[in-house]
Amino acid sequence: MPSSPLLQVEEVSKRFRVQGRDLHAVEKVSFQLDAGKTMGLVGESGSGKSTLGRLVLRLLDANEGRILFDGKDITSLSPKQMRPLRRDMQIIFQDPQASMSPRMTIGAAIEDAMAIHNIGTKAERQKRVDELLERVGLPTVVKYAFPHELSGGQLQRVGIARALSLNPKLVICDEPISALDVSIQVQVIQLLQELQKDFNLTYIFISHNLAVVEYLSDQVAVLYLGEVVEQGPAEELFANPTHPYTQVLLQSILKMPDDTEKRQALTSIQGEIPSPFNPPSGCTFHPRCPFATDVCREKKPERKVVGNQHSVTCHLAN
Numbered sequence: 001m002p003s004s005p006l007l008q009v010e011e012v013s014k015r016f017r018v019q020g021r022d023l024h025a026v027e028k029v030s031f032q033l034d035a036g037k038t039m040g041l042v043g044e045s046g047s048g049k050s051t052l053g054r055l056v057l058r059l060l061d062a063n064e065g066r067i068l069f070d071g072k073d074i075t076s077l078s079p080k081q082m083r084p085l086r087r088d089m090q091i092i093f094q095d096p097q098a099s100m101s102p103r104m105t106i107g108a109a110i111e112d113a114m115a116i117h118n119i120g121t122k123a124e125r126q127k128r129v130d131e132l133l134e135r136v137g138l139p140t141v142v143k144y145a146f147p148h149e150l151s152g153g154q155l156q157r158v159g160i161a162r163a164l165s166l167n168p169k170l171v172i173c174d175e176p177i178s179a180l181d182v183s184i185q186v187q188v189i190q191l192l193q194e195l196q197k198d199f200n201l202t203y204i205f206i207s208h209n210l211a212v213v214e215y216l217s218d219q220v221a222v223l224y225l226g227e228v229v230e231q232g233p234a235e236e237l238f239a240n241p242t243h244p245y246t247q248v249l250l251q252s253i254l255k256m257p258d259d260t261e262k263r264q265a266l267t268s269i270q271g272e273i274p275s276p277f278n279p280p281s282g283c284t285f286h287p288r289c290p291f292a293t294d295v296c297r298e299k300k301p302e303r304k305v306v307g308n309q310h311s312v313t314c315h316l317a318n
């Protein structure tokens, strides 16, 4: 019998109440992710990527939909019921320093994560700190240092060690390399890849860097104004981006001659993302889409399958 995916997100929506108005941050998002695989989330700033990550971790409550982790519906679990599952789901942030106490040594910070979850004796935890630091490519003496004494790249390795200390199944990587120098970015990506293989980790990888998303992901979801406009296997989606918004995002790596009419229309796309308080009618991308027709302005598009597990929410896709 085939095993169920590690993560199932079903029609999940999140609205924030801001000054008496509803802000649509995530709208009816669905996807599945198998253990040991990576889901890349892409989209402009404000498209809902981080909110979706936080919904999956149950750091935020969804307004609608279901989230199943390891086959278990976690959507309505109380904080107390979530506690045993917390160690299975970890997050790595863009700025690891922000999540560390400036007065705690690196060793204490990693050990503390394990102590909170009652993992091992103090001696066992200290031994594990050494092993983890070595595993993420840092000398063990780093455990005596304070966060401000480390470089950005070293701190991100500490953030990874701290997440790993709990033996998680799922790790949400929220822009983990954006704040790092390019040479360091490559090292951290390689480390994340090695760790995934060694520990069968499942990643949700949020990044503005499309080349890295293409390189790391098995599946990709493209978000626009909180909605998934296109999703599918990374190889297929990057080779054959079908939604005009995906094509705009991937323009630099789009395999289409520069002089085609379509390419020129895409290049000319302008305008800002509309207000999430009052999303446009029909297809929310229509005000910026050079190919929009009346139906796009009036009717919400349904999800269409356009390839092997590749789907697009666009009236014009066939």
Ligand SMILES: Nc1ncnc2c1ncn2[C@@H]1O[C@H](COP(=O)(O)OP(=O)(O)OP(=O)(O)O)[C@@H](O)[C@H]1O
Pocket: 016, 017, 018, 023, 024, 025, 043, 044, 045, 046, 047, 048, 049, 050, 051, 052, 276
């Ligand atoms: N706690 C909150 N309260 C109110 N609005 C919020 C909150 N968190 C996020 N939002 C709003 O929800 C929408 C989605 O934000 P989110 O941070 O998830 O996007 P993102 O794609 O991760 O953006 P970025 O790439 O800039 O991190 C935005 O309009 C944002 O302003």
